[in-house]
Amino acid sequence: MKYLKIFIVFIISIFIFTSGVYASKADTLAGLRSELADLKEKKKNVDYKTAKTKSEINYAKNNIYSSQDEIKKNEVSIDKAKIEIEKLNIEIAKTKENIKSLMNALQDTMGNNIYLEYLLDAKDYADLVYRYTIIEQVAAENKEKINIWEDQINKNIQLQKDLAVREEILKNEIIKLEKSVMSLGDRYDDYIEDAAAIKTEVTSTQEYINYLVNLGCGENQSIISCISINGDTGFSKPLGKGTITSYFGYRIHPITGVKSSWHNAIDVGGNSEGTSVYAAANGIVSKITKRSSCGGNQVYVHHNIAGKLYTSSYWHLLNINVSIGQSVTRNTVVGTVGGGRNTPWDGCSTGPHLHFIIARGWYGTSCSGDCYLNWNTFKYAKSVDPQEILKLPNKGIWWFSR
Template identity: 25%
Template sequence: MKKSILSSMTAVALLSTAVTAGTPVSAESIDDLKEQINEHEQEKSKISEEKNSLNKDKQDTETKINENLSEQESVENEILDIDDELATTQNKIDTKENEIKATNDEIDDLTERIGTLTKEIEVLEDKIEKRDALLKDRLRSIQQNGGQIKLIQVIFGSKSFVDFISRTSAVNTIMDQDKQIMEEQAADKQLLAEHKQEVEEKKDTVVAKKEELELQKTELLALKDQLDNQKKERKTLMAKLEKEQENLEEIKLTIEEEHAILAAEEKAQAQAIALAEQKVGELEQLAKEEAERKRQEAERRKAEQERQERESHNNNTNNDNSNKVASAPETKVESGNTGGGYFIYPANGRLTSGFGMRNHPIFNVSRLHAGVDFGVGTGTPLVAPADGVVSTAGTMGGFGNVIMISHYIDGKSYTTVMAHLSRIDVSSGQAVTQGQVIGATGNTGNSTGPHLHFEVHPGGYGNPVDPMPFLR
């Protein structure tokens, strides 16, 4: 049998009928209400514990978020430092490349100079070789002809003074030529040695300089590669931290939403308790009035019976058909379940997506679809699936416009969720009856098209199950 103390309008109507008809109030209904109040108190206490647990989870998540942000800042600073070092290294590489280019130009100039020097060396070597041959001939001639003695004979063999001057001048010329040849030969050999030494020294210096520059460039390129790898690692870590941050923010938002939902459910439970206590007071008052009515009726019947007995005694007649007034039978007001699930369909539409894991149509990730979707157009009337108290009515994250209702049925609590609405006609804390229009379906929040998202949570929000077995 379905029991719901959250439908205050129905309860008040029934109470009014009972009072009008003079129907006795059952003590069992009062006991049932008191039992339900106790169960609501327990549920409220459970919600309070869950809120405390969520507060701790929220604090832990905020701590992780702060640690993540601090690590992100540290990594960002490391990336900036690496960028600075990369810029410095690149400048050094550019400088080395310019130096290498200048050295290559110097090598090109030196190569050209070496080519010129090589030709000069070849000319010098040829001249030296020819002078060597000439000097050898001269020495051989001097040796064969007696050297300077022969030259003196030439001078003293003059026939006249003019001939003497002429012969002396010729000998001096020959001697000067020999001396010049010897000096030129020595100078060319010296120049040849200097050219060769210059070429070798310059070549060795430039080659060594180029090798040093190439080595420095190689070291700088290796450093750049190392820095690039470090930057890539830092970027990868940063992306990971940003993803973790996104997940933590989502967890925090989820916790905050769940906390808000629990707070709303706690408020709804408190209101349900207040309604139940009000009904208990009304029923107790009715019970007192009924007891007083019965007492007065009993006194009336007793007085009537005594009167009749006195009349019978006075008339000496035995009236077996005396008029007796019977009390009206007691009735008990109950609400019946029409069969099937506890909830009616909140909107008329075909099922488009069931409960369970699926690939999210917007975020393209596998996650739990915590309810079912019904394909309905925007503006389709939305009704309360059962009697209850509205715990949440407003905008909430990906749900968009959402209504959540707390129900108490057959000794158990449930929370139903209806999301992506275009209109909300109720407010938090409001009692609603099954079938009452509470809003309209729509396409708000994270939605790919007009539809109704419907969830059922036994025991309160946070325990989603497949809603279909609960519908009738």
């Protein structure tokens, strides 16, 4: 009995696992509609994040501006303090000179200056003492003045030091803020890009729904039983000539340099931009997305290959030559090679090439609304190696026919 229970759990978990991998949520119109609703919700979330990031950027920028303002004011204060010190130093020098001559007068009666004359002019001894005292007093007052000025100089020096410390703090603050503005800016760009991509997903899914409604598909009818899709027996190469430049599987990412980044496709090089890209088998165009950056223009085609469902996908396209719901054959040009100079928006391509994906099942319309932004399921469980399916030669070896 215990073993029977374990066996049942085992069977159920296999069922859940395989249905999660192979079955699709949106294999009916109703499912597609819920997928569309999910996409719209996702779009709303991304729009919200975009706005939030924008306001964070503005906040950081305002902080930078106010720090820069404070630095400017500090620098003015530092300059003022320097000028003040210069002035005081001049006063002190003058006064010191004065004291020196006073002292000379008091010490050396042979000296020759105004104080000495003042002393020598004394009418009598009492007057001389009196005058002597006066000169002593003046000297003391001058010394006092110097003390005050020196105090002021010290204060100004301290002020300069304090301002310099504050400036250092503000400069570090600005560096931090600028870094944060930069990473926020990257995030903002990502969100904008996501939003644009989701928007094309929404449009694409809506178009596919319209197409199915026009065909008269029932809300809960399975899509495969409603659309007439030309079956096929296998796949052809999507390009008339070419060579693999990057294999399917784990690799070092050509742009990010990340080791073991998953490449869910093969890259085919050796064709200039504008070269015709063909559908790899008979099928129906199920999705068209235009990603403003990584991936560029993409076409998804659904196939029925000897009773098994597949999706093929063509990325980095310069032009898209098909529309949603269009039946295609192996001779249909779905688009043209891009990824080079003529597709400057496509930030994750290092030159003209086709990123060609084959996946088991129908995706784009049937991957739980999540295969674009979070396509772990797509890339790990569902994509297969096109080199194997198409029997393509290894890197560097060319083919010249499809």
